[in-house]
Amino acid sequence: MPDEIDRRLIVATQAGLPLVPRPWQALADRLGIPAAEVQARLAAMLASGVVRRIGAVPNHYALGYRFNGMTVWDVDDARVDALGMAVGALPFVSHCYRRPRRLPEWPYNLFAMVHARSREAALEQVERIAAVLGSDCRGRDVLFSSRILKKTGLRLTDG
Amino acid sequence: MRPPPDDLALDAADRALINALQGGFPLCDEPFRAVGESLGLSEGEIIERLRALLERRVLTRFGPLYQIEKLGGAFVLAALKVPEDRFEEVAALVNALPEVAHNYRREHAFNMWFVLATETSAGIAAAIEKIEAATGLTVFAFPKEREYFVELKLDAG
Known part of the structure; x- marks a missing residue:
């Protein structure tokens, strides 16, 4: 588990890295530890999965991916894990999860996100998922995002 | 928050930078220089382009992504x-x-x-x-x- 220094490192980097030639040194100066320790702690958090990756988060819309669909599927609970793995393996699926149904309003238990530059391309991706699910699919829908209302990511409080 | 305009005029270097920086930012002393070397851009140019991409909201953030x-x-x-x-x-x-x-x-x-x-x-x-x-x-x-x-x-x- 991350310790207090890791936590301070997370708070210092959650809004982004300093854009200076030596960003790890800049963080180290702020935290009062050596740069090598910042690097080692981030490497350890990458290895343990606390850090998923270090890099840029693109705005889908800005890259032309204006058709972001949350595809949702009602599949047999006994088959959902095998099917979820197969859907997650499709190259255009960025996230794939099993989630609870909320009956009667919401019968879907498998969620897969697709991203495309046209509605046609997105709908073609939806059909490719449907082909993987075959007769195990009892119901489906796709919810396109039409506005980003907020996007800030994780915010731990300082303390 | 509305989506940014469609045409953000990303040039080839911006596109290469975005593709290169989606993961694996190096944990070495001068990571921007290392990224620049792999893309044929200077350290200063990498930093300036990143700053501009963040300002224009082509990128929403740059740094570690925590789980x-x-x-x-x-x-x-x-x-x-x-x-x-x-x-x-x-x-x-x-x-x-x-x-x-x-x-x-x-x-x-x-x-x-x-x-x-x-x-x-x-x-x-x-x-x-x-x-x-x-x-x-x-x-x-x-x-x-x-x-x-x-x-x-x-x-x-």
Whole structure:
């Protein structure tokens, strides 16, 4: 588990890295530890999965991916894990999860996100998922995002 | 927050930089210089381009992406069915909570989908209660039961 220094490192980097030639040194100066320790702690958090990756988060819309669909599927609970793995393996699926149904309003238990530059391309991706699910699919829908209302990511409080 | 305009005039170097920086930013002393060497750009040019891409919101952030569950925290997807004539009001109420990390309008009876990110799993229930009290609407929570795949990498072309 991350310790207090890791936590301070997370708070210092959650809004982004300093854009200076030596960003790890800049963080180290702020935290009062050596740069090598910042690097080692981030490497350890990458290895343990606390850090998923270090890099840029693109705005889908800005890259032309204006058709972001949350595809949702009602599949047999006994088959959902095998099917979820197969859907997650499709190259255009960025996230794939099993989630609870909320009956009667919401019968879907498998969620897969697709991203495309046209509605046609997105709908073609939806059909490719449907082909993987075959007769195990009892119901489906796709919810396109039409506005980003907020996007800030994780915010731990300082303390 | 509206999507940025369609034509953001990304040049070939911007596109190469975005593709190269979606993961694996080096943990060496001068990481921007290392990235620049692999792309044939100077360290200063990498930093200036990144700054401009962040300012123009082509990139929403640059740095480590944390998996909050590993810190004992929780991420939960949740949705609301918001009456159209209350949409802006409810969006403002929901967005005002620091626990709301992302919020999207989607075209469906469930028209508002947001992610709650809290440091403890108890924080999720508290945030849901706050939203229900503030809006008078029922929050439908969809905690993930299993993750099959997560790898958000977009080709900048």
